[in-house]
Amino acid sequence: MEMERILVLGAGGQIGTELCGYLSDIYGSENVVATDLRPVKSHVGPSEILDASDFDALENIVNTYQITTVYHLVAMLSATAEKHPVKGWDLNMDTLFHVLNLAKDKKIQKVFWPSSIAVFGPTTPKHNTPQRTIMEPTTVYGISKSAGELWCQYYHQKYGVDVRSIRYPGLISWKGEPGGGTTDYAVEIFYSAVKGEKYTSFLDEKTYLPMMYMNDAIRATVNLMRAEKEKIHIRTSYNLAGISFSPKELHAAIKTTLPEFEVDYAPDFRQDIANSWPASIDDSSAQNDWDWKPKYDLKTMCAEMIEGVKKKLNS
Numbered sequence: 001m002e003m004e005r006i007l008v009l010g011a012g013g014q015i016g017t018e019l020c021g022y023l024s025d026i027y028g029s030e031n032v033v034a035t036d037l038r039p040v041k042s043h044v045g046p047s048e049i050l051d052a053s054d055f056d057a058l059e060n061i062v063n064t065y066q067i068t069t070v071y072h073l074v075a076m077l078s079a080t081a082e083k084h085p086v087k088g089w090d091l092n093m094d095t096l097f098h099v100l101n102l103a104k105d106k107k108i109q110k111v112f113w114p115s116s117i118a119v120f121g122p123t124t125p126k127h128n129t130p131q132r133t134i135m136e137p138t139t140v141y142g143i144s145k146s147a148g149e150l151w152c153q154y155y156h157q158k159y160g161v162d163v164r165s166i167r168y169p170g171l172i173s174w175k176g177e178p179g180g181g182t183t184d185y186a187v188e189i190f191y192s193a194v195k196g197e198k199y200t201s202f203l204d205e206k207t208y209l210p211m212m213y214m215n216d217a218i219r220a221t222v223n224l225m226r227a228e229k230e231k232i233h234i235r236t237s238y239n240l241a242g243i244s245f246s247p248k249e250l251h252a253a254i255k256t257t258l259p260e261f262e263v264d265y266a267p268d269f270r271q272d273i274a275n276s277w278p279a280s281i282d283d284s285s286a287q288n289d290w291d292w293k294p295k296y297d298l299k300t301m302c303a304e305m306i307e308g309v310k311k312k313l314n315s
């Protein structure tokens with residue numbers, strides 16, 4: 001087993017819920033410390049209540065557990081941050097600086113920090129969005145991720161901080177629930193489908209967005225973190241592509257298993273956010289640098305989601 005002592009911030013969230021288990025299988029659950037504002041019941045290893053915007057409390061946990069690596073998953077997502085712009089900016093940036101500064105002071109050796117397709121904006125090429133392109137985000141969340149990427153690169157270049165990042169597409173999962181994102185419809189829809197209820201989508205039927213099944217996202221994250229340093233050529237954040245689809249296509253895919261399922265459409269403020277984001281992503285840099293390849297397509301993702309949501313609702 002590899003020797004790393006890992007701290008996961010925001011471990012009770014959509015990504016953290018699954019990442020802690022995956023990391024535990026590799027490093028041993030006793031070497032994975034799960035923290036969040038509330039107790040993280042899903043983790044079998046050590047768990048602490050932590051507000052990551054409190055630097056002293058964070059440093060204390062890093063010292064106590066002799067942490068080597070931090071996965072920083074704390075963020076206010078796109079839709080919520082539009083409602084609380086200053087709070088969103090402060091949370092997203094303060095917590096990033098806390099972790100980067102711990103790494104700069106050599107208290108920790110390695111950092112993972114997620115970026116997002118939200119770094120792109122309406123002036124970005126919409127299809128097969130390149131790794132390097134026009135980036136003029138129009139959401140608070142997107143601005144915080146875009147600035148954060150540049151700070152990561154800065155800390156790497158100036159202070160030698162080993163920080164690695166992925167621009168996640170919309171993430172689809174059944175174990176953990178998403179909170180406050182524009183891509184959340186692609187998770188909510190499965191709960192309605194499995195319960196036999198009609199789903200009202202807050203994005204219109206033709207809105208294509210880049211998406212990814214959580215298993216792929218977790219595998220990508222840990223592969224990036226385990227890749228040799230020499231292979232990491234991008235220190236802002238890597239584009240990552242999984243599946244691109246619209247609500248209409250997702251509805252049709254679910255209907256192959258649940259033929260009675262109905263969807264109607266009532267776009268709200270999140271439609272403007274979605275319209276400003278890419279429809280599909282070019283991730284050839286991730287493919288070339290650290291051998292990334294997704295495993296799930298729309299069909300296999302839907303099959304696992306329907307089974308997973310059924311299991312969850314029955315338990």
Ligand code: SER
Pocket residue numbers: 077078079115116117118141168169170171180181182183184
């Ligand atoms: N899924 C996120 C959101 O919708 C994007 O990173 O905010």
